[in-house]
Amino acid sequence: MTASRIVLIVLDGIGDRPHPALRGATPLSAARTPVLDRLAREGITGIMDTIGPGIRPGSDTSHLALLGYPPRECYTGRGPLEAEGSGIRMRPGMVGFRANYATLDADGRVVDRRAGRIHGTEPLSKAIEEAVDLSRFGVRFQFVSGAGHRAALALEGEGLGDGVGSNDPKKEGAFPHEFEPLTGTEADAKTAAVLNEFVHQARQVLADHPVNRRRAGEGLLPANEVLIRGAGRMGEFQPFRERYGLAGAVVSAATLITGIGKVVGLDPIHVEGATGSIDSNIEGKVAAAIEALETHSFVLLNIKGADEAGHDGKAEQKRDFIVRVDAALAPFLDVTETVIAVMGDHSTPCTVKDHSADPVPVLVHGEGVRPDRVDRYDEFACAEGGLCRITGCDILPILLDLIDKAHKYGA
């Protein structure tokens, strides 16, 4: 029977390069992955440049592409997407930012850009929202906590630009920067001034906050500074349902991915214990995604841990996490009437410790696909697959065609 639903499983940062510790294998090719291999054997495989050959994708631009929103047309920076994912309802024209709680020493130098990997910063963010006043600029703002040390800021008001730098010195031992406009426009100058004022007032709120007093008592680093980056003006995104005629949902622990899903109109689904790290509740996310397929024709499931291991350069850890992911995906083998697509959003080689432009392996499984001879889901095998080499923006149209939701161009 023709499938009527799509699940897009993004194994974040899954792609890698040959690693000496794995005798030239990649973490994925070294991992025992019977579930993914069965999907590959029964389905069609290939490799994918999520943006284009040789272009290192961000997680934001790659996910936009995978959802069929060409990032060259609609990407305006990570800030507004993080802000949306953090729970701020971004309206077109608002300027959004990513933020970190950080620790300054007595001299004002950054001693920890993540404030001792603090958790539970909501009282701090609430205090900032209540106390900081930008009304003399005619600006309203929202400031909310994200996962761990992360937060998001959104500004709204007349004449705000989005061409501003960051106060984040990007290294410990340095003083935070002043915000500087990136152009000579009045609008960018205004945003820089607003941000300098925001940080100035926020410091005063944080300096004496009970949360920080308690942390000091426990020997923990205080969250006495806010570092802000990723300025971007919120754009307009054609709603997913209108664009494709499908109700969609997103299951992700990453604020950014949830935010991308939300800006295009996917329903975010919260999963208890989903952390975006290698200790995440993957089984719970898989169950939630399968449940979401009861009410949605499209589900984006992002599983983040492999990317983290790649950034940390831990090849064996990445391999072992992939084994866990594979086992957790087993329930998808019993899902019917569904096209299952598995891919990375980018490679995060353990030898690079950052995203690379190496294409990611992709597989598509379900009624109607033309199986190829590939019987293994990894970077080497999939390069011989029947999809050959596609780009990120190709995948959703290909999947829509399989569930008979593609439009004919011409007659």
Add this chain to the structure above:
Amino acid sequence: MTASRIVLIVLDGIGDRPHPALRGATPLSAARTPVLDRLAREGITGIMDTIGPGIRPGSDTSHLALLGYPPRECYTGRGPLEAEGSGIRMRPGMVGFRANYATLDADGRVVDRRAGRIHGTEPLSKAIEEAVDLSRFGVRFQFVSGAGHRAALALEGEGLGDGVGSNDPKKEGAFPHEFEPLTGTEADAKTAAVLNEFVHQARQVLADHPVNRRRAGEGLLPANEVLIRGAGRMGEFQPFRERYGLAGAVVSAATLITGIGKVVGLDPIHVEGATGSIDSNIEGKVAAAIEALETHSFVLLNIKGADEAGHDGKAEQKRDFIVRVDAALAPFLDVTETVIAVMGDHSTPCTVKDHSADPVPVLVHGEGVRPDRVDRYDEFACAEGGLCRITGCDILPILLDLIDKAHKYGA
């Protein structure tokens, strides 16, 4: 010796998906095709998205792409191409339409959208051309019969738009629609009014026509209505000879393909008994194409029947027709100094009964190609070929390169 001629053989709708009645094979992969397999073995193969990955091509947009005319730049609707193919000399600015002869019952409801698959409607079209008068709109028109129940209409005059709907209710038992403008412009309103008047007058011509009186006497459905759709303004197409330096010809039973060939300046070659169906005189078309190579450096040969079987969902019939096509293509094995390219214009899976976005297999045979290890022309084998995955607009430049007619970009 380097080839100096190109034959582009389009097996219309050849691509398919695995079919249960063929135990998971496609009609093409299930067919015995020694001729195509030999061309594949000696040549280079690949898969092709005629428009782009995941985009379902029309026959019109795909053939424009295969001829190297990017449809995004030059496609303006099927109507003007059908009209050209039906014998109307379309000039830039004219508005063209596809039409059907249909049957209305006494209440005015459509009882057959194809008037009992009537043939020989020329006297009806001639009578309409003579009697219908649109001069009060300042509009001239041509109305000519195509194959079977088909016809084409072209309007010419000041201030005519091409943004109009259709009077075709698309289902039997419903009343024909009034033509409606698709925008608020005066031009589209005028075209809608002209079409409503045309249909009104045409009905009066048809009601009492001897052809219909005779059909009534024979118990056949009368052709007492004209259904019109596919409005498009004729664009400008750089002549093929000017664009590529080649004299070209087209051999096709399909009015649309002949029309596309003619608008770009290919000489249409008529073949007796070529029907565009599975009973077509394929041998005659192959002979005509080979003969045309004596006087033309480029021949487009379209063989339509597989598409029809796909639309009808008949997998075995499609397979058997492909066997016949393969045998009919044998004379090409003796053609020299010629690059032979074989491809589909799109897939028409029997499980979908419509065009799909699945890529089509392509092979290129002739002096200079780099043979790959593929020895079989089908969807699975060609996906492993040396051309990898290309688009429709890529193929003609690749073929021109092989006959040394490509231009160097840069120095």
